Amino acid sequence: MSExxxxxxxxxxxxxxxxxxxxxxxxxxxxxxxxSERDGLKGEALEWRKALAAKGYGAPTWPKEYGGAALSHPxxxxxxxxxxxxxxxxxxxxxxxxxITMVGPTVLEYGxxxxxxxxxxxxxxxxxxxxxxxxxxxxxxxxxxxxxxxxEDGDNIVLNGQKVWTSGADKSDWCGAVVRTNPxxxxxxxxxxxxxxxxxxxxxxxxxxxxxxxxxxxETFFNDAIAEKKDxxxxxxxxxxxxxxxxxxERQSQTSARSPSVKLESVQDMAKRxxxxxxxxxxxxxxxxxxxxxxxxxxxxxxxTVERITAEARGNLEVSASASILKNSAxxxxxxxxxxxxxxxxxxxLGWDGDEFTSTELDNVRDWxxxxxxxxxxxxxxxxxNIISKNILGLPETTQKG
Amino acid sequence: MAALNEEQTxxxxxxxxxxxxxxxxxxxxxxxxxxxxxxxxxxxWQAMVDMGWTGIIIPEEYGGSDLGYLTFGLILxxxxxxxxxxxxxxSALVGATSVILGGSEAVKQSVLPGIVSGDQIVTLALxxxxxxxxxxxxxxxxxxxxxxxxxxxxxxxxEGMSASSYIVPARTSGxxxxxxxxxxxxxxxxxxxxxRNAMHMMDSRGYANVQFDGVMxxxxxxLGELDQGFGLLEQILDRARAxxxxxxxxxxxxxFDMTLDYxxxxxxFGQVIGAFQALGHxxxxxxxxxxxxxxxxxxxxxxxxxxxxxxxxxxxLAKARVGEYLHEMSCQLIQIHGxxxxxxxxxxxxxxxxxxxxxxxxxxxxxxxxxxxRILGF
Numbered sequence: 001m002s003e004x005x006x007x008x009x010x011x012x013x014x015x016x017x018x019x020x021x022x023x024x025x026x027x028x029x030x031x032x033x034x035x036s037e038r039d040g041l042k043g044e045a046l047e048w049r050k051a052l053a054a055k056g057y058g059a060p061t062w063p064k065e066y067g068g069a070a071l072s073h074p075x076x077x078x079x080x081x082x083x084x085x086x087x088x089x090x091x092x093x094x095x096x097x098x099x100i101t102m103v104g105p106t107v108l109e110y111g112x113x114x115x116x117x118x119x120x121x122x123x124x125x126x127x128x129x130x131x132x133x134x135x136x137x138x139x140x141x142x143x144x145x146x147x148x149x150x151x152e153d154g155d156n157i158v159l160n161g162q163k164v165w166t167s168g169a170d171k172s173d174w175c176g177a178v179v180r181t182n183p184x185x186x187x188x189x190x191x192x193x194x195x196x197x198x199x200x201x202x203x204x205x206x207x208x209x210x211x212x213x214x215x216x217x218x219e220t221f222f223n224d225a226i227a228e229k230k231d232x233x234x235x236x237x238x239x240x241x242x243x244x245x246x247x248x249x250e251r252q253s254q255t256s257a258r259s260p261s262v263k264l265e266s267v268q269d270m271a272k273r274x275x276x277x278x279x280x281x282x283x284x285x286x287x288x289x290x291x292x293x294x295x296x297x298x299x300x301x302x303x304x305t306v307e308r309i310t311a312e313a314r315g316n317l318e319v320s321a322s323a324s325i326l327k328n329s330a331x332x333x334x335x336x337x338x339x340x341x342x343x344x345x346x347x348x349x350l351g352w353d354g355d356e357f358t359s360t361e362l363d364n365v366r367d368w369x370x371x372x373x374x375x376x377x378x379x380x381x382x383x384x385x386n387i388i389s390k391n392i393l394g395l396p397e398t399t400q401k402g
Numbered sequence: 403m404a405a406l407n408e409e410q411t412x413x414x415x416x417x418x419x420x421x422x423x424x425x426x427x428x429x430x431x432x433x434x435x436x437x438x439x440x441x442x443x444x445x446x447w448q449a450m451v452d453m454g455w456t457g458i459i460i461p462e463e464y465g466g467s468d469l470g471y472l473t474f475g476l477i478l479x480x481x482x483x484x485x486x487x488x489x490x491x492x493s494a495l496v497g498a499t500s501v502i503l504g505g506s507e508a509v510k511q512s513v514l515p516g517i518v519s520g521d522q523i524v525t526l527a528l529x530x531x532x533x534x535x536x537x538x539x540x541x542x543x544x545x546x547x548x549x550x551x552x553x554x555x556x557x558x559x560x561e562g563m564s565a566s567s568y569i570v571p572a573r574t575s576g577x578x579x580x581x582x583x584x585x586x587x588x589x590x591x592x593x594x595x596x597x598r599n600a601m602h603m604m605d606s607r608g609y610a611n612v613q614f615d616g617v618m619x620x621x622x623x624x625l626g627e628l629d630q631g632f633g634l635l636e637q638i639l640d641r642a643r644a645x646x647x648x649x650x651x652x653x654x655x656x657x658f659d660m661t662l663d664y665x666x667x668x669x670x671f672g673q674v675i676g677a678f679q680a681l682g683h684x685x686x687x688x689x690x691x692x693x694x695x696x697x698x699x700x701x702x703x704x705x706x707x708x709x710x711x712x713x714x715x716x717x718x719l720a721k722a723r724v725g726e727y728l729h730e731m732s733c734q735l736i737q738i739h740g741x742x743x744x745x746x747x748x749x750x751x752x753x754x755x756x757x758x759x760x761x762x763x764x765x766x767x768x769x770x771x772x773x774x775x776r777i778l779g780f
Contacts, residue, residue: 268780283780293775297719304697311405325690382683389682393662393689396677 008075012082019051025087035094038171040126049091053125058092059100062108066116067124092126097168099123099130101253103176106246110234119174119195131198133163133177133220134243141383142399143178144188144240148222150179155229157181157194159202159222165377169205169218172198176246177222182237193239193246196227212369248323250378255306255326265360267292267337271344288343295336302329321392324384331374331381338368404700410473416453417480424449425486427749433487434606440564441608442487451520456494460502464514471495471641472703475648482652485752487607489523491649492561496642497524500569504586504625504634513567513588524588526638527556527568527612534765536571536635537581541614543572548621550574550587552595552614560763562610563600565591569638570614574629581632586625593617604755640717641706643764647699647717647724650760651692654728657735657753658692661685664739681738688734691727699724715777722770725761732757 021044024031034041041049052058055069060076062068071079083090093100104123107116122128139146148161159179169175175198182190198205202225207215234242268283271292276284283289309322341364342349349364351357375381389395406414425446433443450456458474460466474495481490494517501513501524516522530540541554552572559568568589576583589596595617601609626634665676665685675681702716710716732754736743743750761767 268778272780277780281779282775289775289780290771292780293771293778296778297723297771297774300719301694301698301723304701305694308404308697308700322693325693328690329694385683385686386679388686388689389676393676393682393685395662395665395682395685396674398677398679398682 005074005078009078009082012079013085015055016082016086016088019048019055020086020088021048024048028087028089031089031091032094035091036168036171040095041091045091048088049095049126052090052092053127056124058090058126059104059120059124062104062120062124066108066120067122068120092124095126095129096123097129097172098132098176099128102132102246102249103130103174105249106176106242107233109245110242114230115195115233128174129168129172130174130176131166131169131172131218131220132246133166133169133175133222135165136162137164141380143243144191146178146180146191148177148179149183150181150192150194150227152229157227157229157232159194159196159225159227161222163220163222164208164217166205166218166220167216169198169220170207174198175203175220176233177227178239178243181239185237188240190237191239191243192236193233193242194227195231195233196225200226202226210370211372212366214366214370216370247379251323251327251384254374254378255323255330267295267340267344270341274344274346274348292340295333295340298329298336299333302326302333305329324379324387324392327378328375328381328384334374335371338364338371342368404472404704406476409469410476413469413473414476414480417455417477420449420453421480421484421486425481426484427752430485430487430606430752431749439600439608441606442489442561442564446486447488447490447520450488450490451518455490456520457518459495460498460514460518464510465518466498466514470703470707471644472700472707474645475699475703478645478649479652479655482649483656485653485756489525489561489564489608491642491645492525493517493523493565495645496526496560496638497567497569499641500524500526500586500625500638501588503637504631505588506622508622509588509625516566522566523561523564524567524569525559525561525565526642527559527562527565527570527589528635528639529558530554530556534762534769536639537584537632538578539571539573539584540578541570541572543574543585543587543619545574546618549623550585550619550621552587552589552617552619554614556612556614558601558603559598559610559612561608562598562612563608565610567591568596568612569625571631571635576629583629584631584635585628586631586634587619588623588625589614589617589619593619603759605752605759606755607759636714639764640713643717643721643770644699644702644706646760646763647702647720650724650728650757651695651699653753653756653760654695654724654731655692657728657731657750657757658688660750660753661688661731661735661738675738684734684738688731691730695720695724695727715774718770718774718777721765722767722774725767725770728757729761729767 023044031045034045056064056067057069057079059068060071060079064070100123104120107119134143136146136148148159148163150157150159159177174195176193176195178191178193180190181192202223204221205218208217208219209215271283271288275288278284306326345361349361351361386399390397454467455477457466458469459471461468478491498514498517501510505513513522513524517524528536541552541556543550543552568591570587570589571584572587574583574585595615598610598612601611603609662685665681666674668675699720702720705713705716735750735753739750742748
């Protein structure tokens with residue numbers, strides 16, 4: 001086993017030497033940024049995307065026939081390690097919106113052979129960007145009360161209604177939408193999951209400006225939007241099971257504390273810089289110091305728990321019950337760090353614009369504001385606790401009346 | 403649960419079934435009610451010896467099985483769940499660690515086989531006051547002939563009444579508060595000038611005050627280097643703390659299971675109380691703390707087995723965070739059980755009282771949070 005892995009590692013290493021343009025080394029941040037734009041990558045970054053796609057390394061664990069490389073989880077880990085060794089990143093996650101992390105795995109599980117062949121290769125190669133139409137103005141944490149209507153019309157399904165918080169809808173090629181196909185059934189029983197192209201007359205998107213000034217989310221309007229019937233994922237009116245699975249993939253994708261591409265100054269170093277130290281080298285604010293200790297302990301505990309759960313799963317970390325725990329702890333760690341960043345810098349940490357502030361100080365403000373969303377989206381902190389108490393601990397359901 | 407090998411899995415399963423069958427909380431209740439001054443039952447202790455638990459960290463050449471601290475932790479988790487009373491932790495982990503890390507070959511040969519057989523109970527007599535502060539050691543060890551003469555008192559000594567020997571940190575130079583000038587000495591309990599009396603602590607386990615009145619100790623019973631004992635003591639303490647964390651997590655986990663069971667069975671306002679979201683979310687928080695803290699005490703035990711260079715950091719993290727979890731869990735055990743939790747007839751009180759003793763031993767949460775900050779250099 002480990003011999004095979006070593007052989008695989010040297011194959012990957014050789015391939016990287018031949019295929020990864022050295023000019024891209026250390027350009028992770030630029031590639032991440034370009035990948036989230038509508039027109040995507042250019043020049044050597046585009047060549048790199050194509051090289052990854054040709055090898056199936058964009059979605060390395062997917063079957064080869066759908067654009068993957070059929071790697072095992074230990075092999076996937078080796079691939080990640082080798083990429084990071086040479087300073088390369090896999091841009092497919094950013095390029096495809098919700099494609100790699102959520103849509104792909106769900107199509108793999110619920111899709112027909114025809115659907116897999118139609119949708120997966122475009123995701124694996126980073127060419128098709130996906131968004132998800134889940135939340136509605138009156139269906140947030142209580143997603144199953146959604147009311148976007150979908151009516152059959154020959155070979156098509158016609159959609160009418162509004163989605164909200166659709167990440168990247170204005171830049172996406174396709175949308176996976178959860179819609180109501182039977183208004184007479186109980187609320188979880190009349191739901192279907194359908195895939196439709198965004199470039200059509202019946203679909204309109206409007207970016208939502210957030211408190212951070214960013215607009216990563218949209219309102220998406222369906223006015224007689226058309227989906228093909230053969231793009232229904234799972235059975236008609238049985239979409240809730242597809243959605244539940246999709247949300248599990250979402251939780252799983254939100255369990256790590258932060259993107260490793262950005263190297264942050266440690267919170268204790270930052271605090272020493274702004275606050276100063278006493279004669280014994282301790283931070284000159286005992287109360288702040290105690291809270292930083294607590295934050296650092298939470299952060300370490302989160303990482304140790306991810307390691308432990310990964311080791312117990314022996315590298316085969318699929319959707320697991322622990323995802324709710326990790327999503328909440330990742331969120332808490334990141335939000336606390338963002339609050340500490342502001343508090344440590346005092347008034348200097350509260351700038352909005354201008355030469356008086358460093359770019360890090362200004363970024364910290366945006367990150368802090370944007371980070372408030374993390375305990376709301378992907379199932380709010382409270383929804384995760386409902387999941388823990390019901391699915392893991394076996395306590396009664398508390399959110400369903402009647 | 404860490405990814406265990408076959409032998410570890412076997413030992414854990416054996417411990418689990420033996421403790422719940424042979425040494426459940428009911429046995430502890432009987433012991434408490436009996437007023438036994440040793441605070442453990444001889445047959446329980448003998449059974450542990452027979453199962454090989456006393457030799458888990460002791461090298462094979464001295465009769466042990468050398469399976470390491472993580473394996474020892476698996477057993478301590480189980481005894482922690484049922485509050486099984488014995489000198490297992492004090493002697494076979496703390497006493498044995500002291501001799502393994504600091505003892506001369508002669509001391510190892512004379513002590514370790516006895517710890518394995520249970521004939522010797524070796525315990526650390528460290529504290530001299532109510533707050534854990536190892537560098538405050540003041541008990542005097544004057545140089546005398548080729549040995550030392552000890553004068554002073556130790557207190558809150560775990561298994562101090564049943565001990566056959568004490569590991570005694572003593573002051574050989576400098577003043578209380580200096581890390582330099584501390585030396586560790588092995589002193590037999592029957593040496594002339596040693597006297598002891600039982601202390602009655604809230605967890606009904608065995609503790610003693612031990613007085614040393616001009617006790618002569620031969621030079622060969624010095625563990626580690628003269629005046630340099632503080633570093634050795636810290637190494638011993640970190641192994642002790644990591645083991646303690648395993649026991650603490652076991653105690654807290656049992657309190658969690660008792661509470662979860664009650665949430666599913668107690669009916670009020672026409673439904674089981676676990677159907678109230680306030681309690682469902684509290685249970686989710688406690689479960690989250692249980693899962694997260696498991697990671698840190700296992701990591702601490704593994705760091706010790708790997709002889710990693712971050713042992714102090716991992717141990718400080720574990721003792722602080724497992725202590726916080728045990729503290730909160732023991733409070734919620736009473737709160738969620740309501741009135742029944744307040745009665746002596748129910749076991750919750752045993753867990754609450756034991757929790758505070760474990761939290762306080764070898765530095766409480768506050769001690770280790772402060773220590774963590776210092777280790778991280780701020």
